[in-house]
Amino acid sequence: MSRILLPTPKRIGRRKFLGLSMAGLGATLLGGCDRLSEAPQFLDLLGSAEGLTYRMQRLLGGNALAREFSAADLSPDFKVNGTQAPDTPEYAAFQETGFANWRLRVDGLVVKPLDLSLADLRALPQRTQITRHDCVEGWSAIGKWQGPTLGDVLKSAGVQPAARFAVFHCADFYERAADGTGQYYESIDLIDAFHPQTILAHRLNDEPLSVGHGAPLRLRVERQLGYKQARYVMRIELTDRLDLLGRGKGGFWPDRGYEWYAGI
Template sequence: MSRIQPADSRRIGRRQFLGLGAASLGAALLGGCDRLSEAPSFQDLLGSAEGLTYRMQRLLGGGRTLAREFSAADLSPDFKVNGTHAPDTPAYAALRETGFADWRLRVDGLVVRPLDLSLADLVAMPQRTQITRHDCVEGWSAIGKWQGVPLADVLTRATLLPAARFAVFHCADMYEHAADGTGQYYESIDLIDAFHPQTILAHRFNDEALSVGHGAPLRLRVERQLGYKQAKYVMRIEMTDRLDRFGRGKGGFWPDRGYEWYAGI
């Protein structure tokens, strides 16, 4: 079974203090403990520990605390492609063949002005570049350089309705092994992280256009959370007041399968 092995020992203590024991239990699910993940008592345990993690992190870190940023000299020589290497759908293949010229990011839900943005539209907006460390729940870390549009700028352009509380990211990749029919990858974050200055919609990685393996044409970077929150192949952002009507109702593909919805580090 996989278990969490953060590279920074100082961060281990902080995360343990924040109740990361639940994340360790969630990591065990990757190793095949699916039967355990379905047990109501286990889900209650995860939920209670996750709630403590979320409340403590918000109390200690507030909404504007920055993740550490690095220099170009710190870039990792190899940044692992994890999860889906390329969505295996005809729709994505067609977009890829045209260099994503026909791709559009849809922003809708609880907004005043729904948006359909091309990659050129996003590139024309103010950009942010950041060099940060990606920490995977499987135990590996890597430092990479990301460039993209602050999510806050996109949501401001759409203008949120007062009821909006969460941003849900619908992605192009599908997990066909999900027998319950909830195999489309999705993820979500709250408005605190959505408007954080380091939360960006990245289209470049290490000074090159984002590769397919790393999530082309667009991926989420929410730097204060673990790697599985960094949704790749983003196609649509839906603003909503609740998460229980998506997938299995836990707010993301992996949270639906036992992981913490809030994966703060």
């Protein structure tokens, strides 16, 4: 992780910092996350903010809430970004049956591994929240999300004492890299995993998730940037380390230069 910077009165918040600095990236933003991952000035920007944000949010307390909005604030269009649909036979088969045969696997450092259907997830207590999605490309949208809290799911599985991170293994391949690291994955620490606004969303704006928005299940970790909101979640693995996954940085985009902690 990047160096930790102590907050001082002269430093500005990450949201303002990103907003001011984005103006200098110009046409780079038009290419999306893949182009941004190749821009050294953008990676330097993220690196300079991560340590400060992580430390400040942890000092403020693990349960500080992201802002929630009213139904009147909903965006007329919530952009589909990145993968439009996973290009695998397995996902296509799930889609053909309306995800009736899909299961979420919860394993790793848990007491009782789980295989949960959509019906199982819907039977859990549901949280509904209207929040803003902030993308590193410079756009944002407000949407209404519904699903069980990740904390409730992990409590059902039982968290072993050694666990430190929750890893989300997804159905999509953003690229099929020669080193075998092209499958999308993301991770968060257990503080964010048990945050009351961290949910496994299966509905957006009172409708089942569309394929473009991550059907049948996606992560919402509301205090972090958009690239942390893993879509097409197939498996949640609890682990004590991240360096053995992918390229060792804890997520598809962190493996390609983005910061692992993307707090806002």
